[in-house]
Amino acid sequence: MDVVILKDDAEVAAEAATIIRQLLRQKPDAVLGLASGNTPLATYRRLIQDCKQGLISFRDVTTFNLDEYIGLSAEDPQSYRHFMQRELFHHIDIDPGSTFLPECGVGEDPLAIGPAYEALIRSRGGIDLQILGIGQNGHIGFNEPASSLRSRTRVKTLTRDTVEANRKYFDDPLKQPRTAITMGIGSIMEARQVLLLATGASKAEAVRQAIEGPVAAMCPASMLQMHETVTVLLDREAASRLELHDYFEWVAEQKRLLLDSRADA
Ligand code: PGA
Numbered sequence: 508m509d510v511v512i513l514k515d516d517a518e519v520a521a522e523a524a525t526i527i528r529q530l531l532r533q534k535p536d537a538v539l540g541l542a543s544g545n546t547p548l549a550t551y552r553r554l555i556q557d558c559k560q561g562l563i564s565f566r567d568v569t570t571f572n573l574d575e576y577i578g579l580s581a582e583d584p585q586s587y588r589h590f591m592q593r594e595l596f597h598h599i600d601i602d603p604g605s606t607f608l609p610e611c612g613v614g615e616d617p618l619a620i621g622p623a624y625e626a627l628i629r630s631r632g633g634i635d636l637q638i639l640g641i642g643q644n645g646h647i648g649f650n651e652p653a654s655s656l657r658s659r660t661r662v663k664t665l666t667r668d669t670v671e672a673n674r675k676y677f678d679d680p681l682k683q684p685r686t687a688i689t690m691g692i693g694s695i696m697e698a699r700q701v702l703l704l705a706t707g708a709s710k711a712e713a714v715r716q717a718i719e720g721p722v723a724a725m726c727p728a729s730m731l732q733m734h735e736t737v738t739v740l741l742d743r744e745a746a747s748r749l750e751l752h753d754y755f756e757w758v759a760e761q762k763r764l765l766l767d768s769r770a771d772a
Pocket of ligand 1: 543544545546547640641642643646647648
């Protein structure tokens, strides 16, 4: 794991946007795995800026989001489809027909959505880079603790804690869904590159478990220890409980020195 400790949310977003820009330069028709939630918002704002300034284009990009609630229509402001349109898709030059979420329309069988979503991802060549946030309980996507570490895209029931954490987004608690369709941990592990973002003290314990704890279903993000190409971007608060904190900073310094010496050569 490449663990990078940055000052704050703005630095995390700048670094994440740089990594995405580099990918799109190498592969303009990349397939991006996207996340909703508060954490990636600053990154999306940077990407919007970059796109408006002509530094990147999403014209040939395809996106697959991690998850979507069951029971909310695309027009519902609390749906992740609506969130993505509002926070990213409407402001960049992406083809709306190339943006996908595991949505379950009225009359559709929720159990059929997962396998169809995975087939669609495969048909587009798989995910090049998956952006992830992390829940306070260590979840990635809506893979709650005790999810199978090899799980596939499927229906999941949210924990009471997750429902509570997201309550602030719902005016009417009775309309807040308790179930969602989420990419599985096994599905996420197939992305060629993973970018995990975490900011704020409330994530510090989950980050510690994910990076330094055992690989365990009780912390779904810990499975990323088994992935070959993961970059974890943390602000100081999210990194504050890491035992290897100083080591990660030392590694970053050594990398900088190495890059500088190559630039000088
Ligand atoms: P957040 O959610 O980015 O809103 O903190 C992350 C998550 O629960 O996966």
